Amino acid sequence: MSLQFLLTKFLRGAMTLLLAVTFVFIVLRASGDPAQMMLSDEASPESIAAFRARWGLDGSLVEQYVTYLSAIVQGDFGDSFRDGRPALQVVVERIPVTLQLGITALLATLLLGIPAGILAALHRGKWIDHAAMSFTIFGQSVPNFFLGIILILIFSMTLRWLPSSGTGSFWHLLMPALTLATATAATVARFTRSSMLDVLHQPFMRTAKAKGIPHDRRVLRHALPNAAIPVVTVVGMRIGGLIGGAVTIETVFAWPGVGMLLVNSVNQRDLAVVQSVVLLIALTMVVVNLTVDLAYGWLDPRIELHNKKATA
């Protein structure tokens, strides 16, 4: 992996982050006086004055931008006006709960999507294929909050098998994670299938068969790694969808994570917390995209070469 490749990707990520910070800055300034927006209505004149001094609100826009940027870089995202604690801290506390949901959903996505896609490709045109593809159409069209409510109605209200909300056990995690995973798993299955179909018809697969390599080994060791790249891309792309989906799913299942915090903070206009969540999500997305790009370079060295040619 060349240094230039890494550097280009890294700069791109940094650029996206800067854009995100700038976006929040512009929105905050365009929407009114930040001192009135960020502090509660009952804020004393002293605390408003202190706020103005701290964020350099009496300087020019450029000065304000620089002050804002340096504060963000130092991890100062302002204070939540609900409990006066640093907004970043309020958000960070919620991260483990959200990660628990997100990672379970990601695992479910991979464990459902990839095998479904492989099976559909291997049995192309048979009932397995049709069942898997019907599932993907369903999964891609059903709104996640509707699916969540239907599941609650069936498994919590009618059958009384699973808890409808809250955290604590595996059983609490099951419905939110599966609901969140459905749409992503559907997309992953679809891409895995088409990618596998492409690879299965490559000449090297025939060669492998001619060499007498057993079927399972051919599929898992020869076809799958070659089919992996589009799948990695789509998994990377869908992580944004998982994060966005987590916001609604956490609200549906009263899962006390970052998503629910965001919705509540938007409702109460706790803007310091809102901006912290947005910037943290931007950071997450940048890290995810970087990881996907690095995974490419590792899965298929040709991509890096191709990139080099394109930039040269």
Added chain:
Amino acid sequence: MSSLDLSPVAGQLRRHSWLTRIWKARPPVVIGLCLGWLALVVIAALFAEFLAPFGFAEQSLLTRLKPPALMGGPAQSLFGTDDLGRDVFSRVIYAMRTSILIAIMATVIGATVGTALGIVAAHFRGWVDDVIMMLVDFQASIPFLIVALAVLAFFGNNFLLLIVLIGLFGWDGYARIARGLVLSTNGQGYAFAIRTLGVHPAKVYIRHVLPNMLGVIMVQITLNFPEIILLETSLSFLGLGVQPPGTSLGLMLGEGRNYLTTAWWMGIPAGAVIFLTTLAISLVGDWLRDMLDPNLGNKDL
């Protein structure tokens, strides 16, 4: 996919089971049903005040939370009544109007802005192209629901802002497509020929390039439209989109969520309408793509 015939799998493909045959016969029937459903949705949205038996805000506190007509409820309320005694069936019809209207306006905004920016990027190249493509990458890299929530938090909620905001979702797709198409047409003889005649570039794009892009843009709309409906209904479901006393399919489902145990019919019909509509558009979109470009090999995707 003629190359497939050479492969060993092709032999298996010819042995159609009865299930396969049903599957093969599927598109016309299912697509017909989808188109029928979409026609119903459009009719409901257009003629809501004639079709709905009651007004969407008409309350009747004496008949609150009554079950649907076929489940022992009052005969005039097909889907039952909600917590304020409003007729759920009528509200679903009006909610269809709101949600479809927002989705159509947002699609027009996204398609126009995106296509225009894509053409501008491809026309000027250089730093203009770089800036626009950087914005495209930015838009694609952050989940839009989060951005929308942030903007609504800062500016407060109003209907116009909501429409513009939802309209900005998906512009990047149109921009990318328009840019690519313009770049490829600019390399073709006819665009060059017209330009050498001294025709203004803007006229070249509007008269000659844009009509050639419409097919692809239509396909992009079928991909984008369900996502726009989902964005609006998600926002409204979270209580941050369409505000009461207005009504939207997402809002109805959100309001009904608190009554799942006692009155599931408050929200479920609205949710089902969202699902059926996005499903129908996706299926019709798939089919349209196959029709427009049989060589695309979309069946494998």
